[in-house]
Amino acid sequence: MTLEDLKTRCKNAGFQYAYGVFKNSVEPPHLIAICRDTDNFMAxxxxxxxxxxxxxDYTYIDKDxxxxxxxxxxxxxxxxxxxxxxxxxxxxxVWQVSYFFEI
Structure with missing residues (x-):
């Protein structure tokens, strides 16, 4: 999976999605992705x-x-x-739950 694939999957599932921050204010529920420190294999x-x-990060007001x-x-x-x-x-x-994974 790539970040572009993640964006496509989020949009296809019906979520408002942004990388980092939304350019305009949006109401929850929504998803925001950020990349954390890389974990490369080097030699x-x-x-x-x-x-x-x-x-x-999944941000929402009411549990769904x-x-x-x-x-x-x-x-x-x-x-x-x-x-x-x-x-x-x-x-x-708002409520928030974060998912962690590697691509």
Whole structure:
């Protein structure tokens, strides 16, 4: 999977999606992806394998298990992932859960 594939999967599943930040203000639910530190395999001053850790944040107001199932089954269904517990962001009055995986 590439970042472009991730974007396509998110859009096809019906989510508002952005990399990093939305250019305009959007209401939840939505997904935002960011790349974290790379985890490359290197030897002899050469990169042999590029693994890009991605954090996909799902932000929402009301719990919707169907939407989370779409993320887990349609968007991330063919890759290994972990997720955080649901966290309430009181300053924004929204809930957020983050998914972590490599592409």
């Amino acid at each position: 002899d001053n050469k990169v042999y394998s590029k693994d890009i850790p991605v954090q996909l 298990t169907e939407m989370q199932n779409k993320i887990e089954n349609e968007i991330l269904g063919d890759i290994a992932w972990n997720k955080t517990e649901e966290t309430y962001l009181s300053d924004e009055e």
